[in-house]
Amino acid sequence: MAATTAVAYRSIQVDGLKIAYREGGNPKNPKLVLLHGFPAGSHQYRNLIQSLAGQFHVIAPDYPGFGESDIPDPAKSVSDGWSSRDLLAAGQVRGVDVAQLGRQCAAYDACASAPSARAATNQPLPAAARPANHADGTAQAGAASVLRPLTSNAGDMNDRERVSWDESIKPEDHMSNLTEPRIARLAEQADVNFGPLSFYRRLVGGDEVPVFTGIQTCESGYMTRMHWHPYIELLFVIEGEATIYLEGREDAAEKLGAGDMVALPPNIPHVFGNAGQKTLRILGIHTAPERVVNFTDGTMTQAHGFVDYGDNAAAPASVVAPAPRADVAAGARVWRGLDAEELRRQFDMRIAVPDGESFTQARAARSAPLRASLPGERDVRYGSGPRQLVDIYSGTADGPIVMFFHGGAWRYQSKEAFAFVAEPLVSAGITTVVVGYDLIPQVTLPDIMREACEALAWSVRTLAPAGNRRIVLAGHSAGAQLAGMALAHDFSRDGLARSPVHAALLVSGSYDMEPHRHHSRYLDMGLDEAMVQRASPLRNPPLDPALELVIAAGGGETPGYIRQAVEYRDMCEARGHRARVLLAPGDHHFSVIGRLGESDHPLTLALVALAKGDE
Numbered sequence: 001m002a003a004t005t006a007v008a009y010r011s012i013q014v015d016g017l018k019i020a021y022r023e024g025g026n027p028k029n030p031k032l033v034l035l036h037g038f039p040a041g042s043h044q045y046r047n048l049i050q051s052l053a054g055q056f057h058v059i060a061p062d063y064p065g066f067g068e069s070d071i072p073d074p075a076k077s078v079s080d081g082w083s084s085r086d087l088l089a090a091g092q093v094r095g096v097d098v099a100q101l102g103r104q105c106a107a108y109d110a111c112a113s114a115p116s117a118r119a120a121t122n123q124p125l126p127a128a129a130r131p132a133n134h135a136d137g138t139a140q141a142g143a144a145s146v147l148r149p150l151t152s153n154a155g156d157m158n159d160r161e162r163v164s165w166d167e168s169i170k171p172e173d174h175m176s177n178l179t180e181p182r183i184a185r186l187a188e189q190a191d192v193n194f195g196p197l198s199f200y201r202r203l204v205g206g207d208e209v210p211v212f213t214g215i216q217t218c219e220s221g222y223m224t225r226m227h228w229h230p231y232i233e234l235l236f237v238i239e240g241e242a243t244i245y246l247e248g249r250e251d252a253a254e255k256l257g258a259g260d261m262v263a264l265p266p267n268i269p270h271v272f273g274n275a276g277q278k279t280l281r282i283l284g285i286h287t288a289p290e291r292v293v294n295f296t297d298g299t300m301t302q303a304h305g306f307v308d309y310g311d312n313a314a315a316p317a318s319v320v321a322p323a324p325r326a327d328v329a330a331g332a333r334v335w336r337g338l339d340a341e342e343l344r345r346q347f348d349m350r351i352a353v354p355d356g357e358s359f360t361q362a363r364a365a366r367s368a369p370l371r372a373s374l375p376g377e378r379d380v381r382y383g384s385g386p387r388q389l390v391d392i393y394s395g396t397a398d399g400p401i402v403m404f405f406h407g408g409a410w411r412y413q414s415k416e417a418f419a420f421v422a423e424p425l426v427s428a429g430i431t432t433v434v435v436g437y438d439l440i441p442q443v444t445l446p447d448i449m450r451e452a453c454e455a456l457a458w459s460v461r462t463l464a465p466a467g468n469r470r471i472v473l474a475g476h477s478a479g480a481q482l483a484g485m486a487l488a489h490d491f492s493r494d495g496l497a498r499s500p501v502h503a504a505l506l507v508s509g510s511y512d513m514e515p516h517r518h519h520s521r522y523l524d525m526g527l528d529e530a531m532v533q534r535a536s537p538l539r540n541p542p543l544d545p546a547l548e549l550v551i552a553a554g555g556g557e558t559p560g561y562i563r564q565a566v567e568y569r570d571m572c573e574a575r576g577h578r579a580r581v582l583l584a585p586g587d588h589h590f591s592v593i594g595r596l597g598e599s600d601h602p603l604t605l606a607l608v609a610l611a612k613g614d615e
Contacts, residue, residue: 007049009247009268011068018337020068021061022046022248024053032056041067043570046248065559066566068247068296070337071346178208186215192306197222197274197533202304205289212286212304218242220490222280223273223539226296231288233264235272240280244272245574247296253574269296307529340518346560347515349477349589359590360413366597367419374422376431382458385438388451390459391415393422396429400470400611401463403433403456407477407508407593410448410525411440421474424599430611433459437482445525445535452482456501457494467497472611473504476593480509484537484568487547499544503610507552507596507603508561508589511537511568515560538568541575549579550606554587561589582606 011020022042032052034045042060049058062069184203192200197219205212215238226247235244237256244262245253247269255275256262264270274280286292293305301307338346345351353359371378376394402425406418415436422432437451456473464471475483483506492498513536516522525531533539542549549572553565565581572579584592584603595601608614 017070024049025057027057029057032058034060212291218274218280226269228269234285236261236283238281241276243275246270346558353588356590364417371419383454387436387438389436391434393432395431399429401431402472405475405479405482407479410478420597449485452486453489460500470502476507480506487542488540503548505550505607511564545576552582554592555583555585556588
């Protein structure tokens with residue numbers, strides 16, 4: 001077999017978890033295993049693998065809870081039963097000398113904060129080649145069969161889950177059946193809603209036609225979720241400008257204009273969307289009689305691979321709590337290998353940090369005297385809602401402005417409890433605007449996102465009318481989601497620059513709202529598929545390519561929140577933004593935001609640097 005510099009994206013079941021890994025090079029070459037750092041994933045080696053694949057057989061796994069690997073049960077954490085040797089179980093079927101690698105991994109595990117008991121005691125590795133079942137009930141053979149190389153043959157699939165491709169359906173079976181021309185008129189086809197920014201019209205597919213085609217219309221800012229097909233897909237840009245990249249190659253995103261075309265290989269996850277300001281129309285040709293779509297986040301599809309976004313996704317007049325899904329059995333995995341109960345543990349901070357309320361109360365007590373003593377104005381109205389007020393803490397005239405959006409699950413807390421954020425900023429000459437906003441259930445999530453944009457537009461007009469002040473957004477938890485969505489808003493509609501923000505510090509944000517769909521606490525937010533698309537910063541990237549971002553989280557946060565920070569950073573980097581992840585060691589979701597009151601903390605120093613343009 002000739003050596004190759006291509007990188008394959010694979011996964012294998014280890015102790016009941018999907019462990020994803022990147023692989024490159026000839027399996028006959030010397031083996032090289034790349035173990036990523038924290039909080040990265042094998043993504044950090046995406047370029048190195050290609051460079052080394054000519055000389056080595058390279059494998060780079062994602063640890064449990066990182067990259068595309070499943071998040072493990074907290075009862076069996078990485079430091080209590082998992083080791084890097086477990087992640088190399090796949091090597092047994094790829095010709096890797098696991099015993100030799102185990103000695104290397106033991107040294108790695110010894111350097112970890114909590115050495116792995118399994119590596120130290122040299123217990124047997126878990127069985128990597130146990131049979132597993134696909135979502136459609138078909139049996140999956142052993143690991144040897146699921147680790148086949150990727151090829152352009154749709155029947156030669158890797159181990160991606162949820163593939164509903166029927167290998168008994170072959171294009172050639174349909175070729176001979178078409179005896180008369182089949183005409184499909186675009187004007188006669190019905191629209192399929194792909195969320196608030198996109199819709200699709202099917203043309204031909206099935207019956208005697210061996211390809212499935214349709215035209216997708218996408219408005220500015222629309223991006224698909226990471227997905228793949230078990231066959232070659234062709235995309236032809238009719239009008240507008242598209243951007244597209246493969247998983248792990250976000251830094252090599254390509255832009256396509258009208259008349260351009262791309263052929264996408266089978267089983268390789270990819271993303272495409274509207275990179276321009278004008279409407280994008282794109283012809284999709286699926287080289288199979290049936291359209292099959294598999295989403296890496298586990299979203300289930302209906303007929304022809306369509307996701308049901310509802311009939312009125314663009315602008316729901318009111319929020320109606322969706323009924324809990326009756327088709328999900330107890331313990332069933334509903335998102336990225338997690339069941340509903342584990343999602344609650346990962347994303348409900350009342351469970352993750354039982355004493356979180358004590359931190360909330362301490363911040364309020366700390367802020368009360370500062371709110372009275374710091375210079376500036378309080379309770380300045382920017383909108384008509386009861387809570388549409390800002391507190392302004394004045395720095396130097398014409399100096400930078402930081403706008404801060406508080407957290408509280410979109411339903412509690414207030415601006416009054418966050419005056420502490422302003423103290424070190426005002427001392428550095430930075431004007432600080434702490435934003436209040438109306439809360440659920442009195443208003444809807446789209447209402448709150450609109451209010452965040454109104455607050456930003458008001459601040460620009462009132463505090464920086466000449467456009468000569470640097471503006472930075474900051475937010476924590478729900479406030480980070482609001483700030484992230486404001487970065488994706490086109491303010492030219494409000495008579496301002498398209499994006500008046502220069503930088504942002506986002507702390508412990510909900511950048512993908514999908515996990516909250518599966519939690520009863522958020523049923524009153526109307527988080528159907530359309531709302532998740534509309535309200536997730538991960539699916540609505542910042543508009544300004546010159547934007548600088550620091551995406552922060554507590555080092556002691558749940559893997560779910562840290563993973564979202566890394567993925568949002570990766571998405572922003574792929575679009576050309578300067579972005580980095582900053583973790584506060586030892587801090588959890590409720591304690592990390594308190595660090596912004598400490599003038600010498602790395603979080604505060606990063607925010608000051610962003611405000612002054614020194615980041």
